[in-house]
Amino acid sequence: MRPKTLVRQFGILGMLLAVTAPVLAERPPAAPAKVFPYAIHKKTLANGLDVVVVETPEFKNVLSYNTLVMAGSRNELEKGKTGLAHLFEHILFRHAYNGQAGAYQDLMERLGTHNNAWTWFDITFYHPLTFTSNLAGRTLGAEQLPGVIELEASRFAALDFNEKIFKTETGAVLGEYRNSSTFPTLRMSERLLALAFPDHPYGHETIGYYEDVVAMPDHYEAARAFYDTYYRPNNCVLVIAGDVKADEVFAQAEARYRDWQPKPVKPVPEAAPLQGPKREQVGWPADVAPRLYVAYRQPRFETASVETALGQLLAELLVSRSAPLYKKLRFEKQTVSELAFGEGTQGFESFDPRLAIFDAQLFKEQYAPKGAAYFDEVIRDIEQGAEDLKQFSRQKDAKQILQTLKSKYRYDFLAAMSSPAAIAQILAWYYRFERNPEVFEKLLGSVERLQPKDVDAFARKYFVPQNQVIITLAYQAAKAEK
């Protein structure tokens, strides 16, 4: 239960979803207006909790029961107290249901639930997967077990935990940080974010700074305050997909969640414009391959905007195996072994403007003779690739390329909807921005309307030196001790 997700794992998840096939009853529609094959039902309770239901009856007896909390590391505003959102993801599994230590988890297990969650910059997502017959409860021998809806409502609305539990979980989080500590990319991301967001909580990784994670056992009061502020019905969304009936779910949600008290959520201050270009070199004690990030500040996600729609195709234009830049670096010059967007497109599908990060893996044997000049060469090529997009519409086949990309986007979207859990996760991810159940149609519609000139305009606005941060990483042998 509940391995926590770091940045890169989400990227992997996205990749996984993209290669799996859906079990859908309908043919792919030609018009984007009907791309999502299921009806989305929504009800907002009096306390502000949105309940969103997707009925997928062909997945017999499957229930994907998800709670989206619209708070993540972006809401960690206090210096020295980073990592609390992620810690809370752990604490919620420790809920003392009916005052009994460990009872929540125990009951979920006895019901039969695969129970997990992940934390991201903007949100925290809890996603138990179970049988529909467990929604309202189950009789086990002589005992009546409460249902998933009752147990979930209880831990979100009335979390019961103490300082001891809090401190034990901080140990698990420290272990999690340690797991990632041999990844040079964690260190690179930490430096990248610090430079890109000096005045905004996007400036730290979801897991928090190492010093803060070590000091976490002393932050019990801050943690309680975090829960009190953000775990509120008006700041959460229930997304339920599977073999369910929307009306029944609404009725039960009403009964279980109505006592959860709302509270206004303080807005996160906007980040100041980036004062780039900035560049920093990170030394690494093990003999790893050199690597570099070239990041550009992006616009925030707005479902129907031209810029957001363009962002959906950006990876395909720049770092896909058919992109001119990718082919040049990996196949023609062979200066990189891999080129991708770090964090994928999800990296800039965010409440506040985040980053598109070119992540280039380089070769040790080319770095040995060339040193920093090797970094400079790859950086120049990446900058040129971004620069070329500013003239995209002048290519004679620009319209055709864009048409191909739109087609690919539609099929990838369809392929990602492979199970109730996948559908619920993707729906929650996009729904949160405007709380609009029509979000898929809006997004696909705006992608469909894109014109070649939109590519030029986007590139001209965002791929500029002021928006740029570069991090390079290379092996640096430890200095001999004196």
Add this chain to the structure above:
Amino acid sequence: MVNMQRRVLLVLLALALPFALAAQQPKVVTVDSSSPLLKVKVTVKAGSAADPAGQEGLAYMTGRLLLEGGYGDPKKPVTKEQLAEITRPWGEGAYPQVLVGKETSTFSVTIPREVFTDYVARVLRPLFTEPLFASTELDRVRKETLEEIRSALRFQRIELLGLLALDNDIHNGTSYAHLTEGTVRGLEQVKPEAVRSFYRTWYRPENLTVAVSTQDAVIVNGLREALAGVGQRAGDAAALSPRAVEAPALVAGRHVTIIGLPKAIATGLHAGFPIPVTRADPDFWPLYVANVWFGTHRDSFSHLYQVIREERGYNYGDYSYIEYFEARPMYMFPPTNSPRRYQYFSIWIRTVSHDHAHHLMKALTWELENVVRNGLTPEQVEAAKNMARVLYLSLAENVDRLVGYKLDDEFYGLTPGYLDQYLARIDAVTPEAVNAAIRKYLQTENLRYVVVTDQSVADKRADDIANNRSASGKTPKQYQLDSEQREGVQYWLVPEGRLKTLQQDAVWEAYRLDIPRSNIRIIKAEQMFETAAMPQ
């Protein structure tokens, strides 16, 4: 007369042709799905265990080169760039992927149903039947793979390093003993002719199984026919002689490999031994239930997770396995299509602080020994069966997995298939069968451990283990216990629930691993994966 003879001959030919073709067509298995997208997977029954000695990486390079080495007319080849262009409008899944395991190489695509015919004509058929294996691509893929081994696998992923090292060590001396990607020396030896030989030898219709997410006869026949000519155009490449695949031997006693990484801030622990059980054996199911109880991958349900992470907060998770689990740590559930005829039992303790590594090495051994000694109670078996049923929801989550399991069923010769029988098999498992399976297959006398730690503490760790030094776990202070001063002496106030923990800690601490120094080897991360043999 002449005419007559010719006619007879033609009739005979006409009769023989379907048989000849049938013999050369691959088997196709199906999953029924109404999705507008088709999933197609093609398994070649040869993986890295078929790599000739000294050319470790040949199966992997053949799989990669089939996709990236171009196909069609050598004068006007369809390059990997053109392949990408062709498949691009049909979605990311239309560009084929390959997974090379020990025993199989599996190719996967997802395509819109309506482009099937086009896809077969422009991609699937020529890709498999007219590959070119361009040597420039071989050089590039080799270079990238070597970089991956030398940099990423050795130094960047402490957990993966430990998992792969144990996998190699368990099979030391057999054709399973090297990475599926190959070894540094082996990859350097792979020549284009060898790739063609591997293709000619193993990529043949009778050695292929295809799985597809439809029962539509047009599509099923289309696939069968498209792949009928696989392996015929291999030029004059010599056939390879098959390599013996041997069961790994049980090591005598307990042996430890300590791998030193530069500047590792934590220690990862692994242990395992071969078991003669695959999912094709009836004993698999009770053993599976036992393992769900003991160490379900990435789930807090299991015992190891409960005692090491949940109760004591040492790390992020603690798991055990009775089948090889590809692509940990990132996957939550076992990916399909890396089947193996030889399996092993293993334990994975995710990274802990250096100070507690020795203690937890004892703990993992004691816990396994304890379950072997005492077995499971009927209540524990019932809870594990309940958990196993829930896992089914994820194992059978989507079409990709359903199709993948179909292929693995073919490998293991399972009818009904793994998923088809899963729930009924779990229901039928009894506590007696679970305990019999535990006694029959699990043990702690003959174990291989892999410890991945910081280079600077490797020697000390070896000495501590060899000398049976007491290795304490967390202190009362680290457990956040309250204390009070009485007459100048500090007393810890141990709540009832914690007392059991501390008592068990003392049991773990006193447990003797009894591993002589001669059974412990220390190697450096940079020595790993150089050849098929474990570094000494």
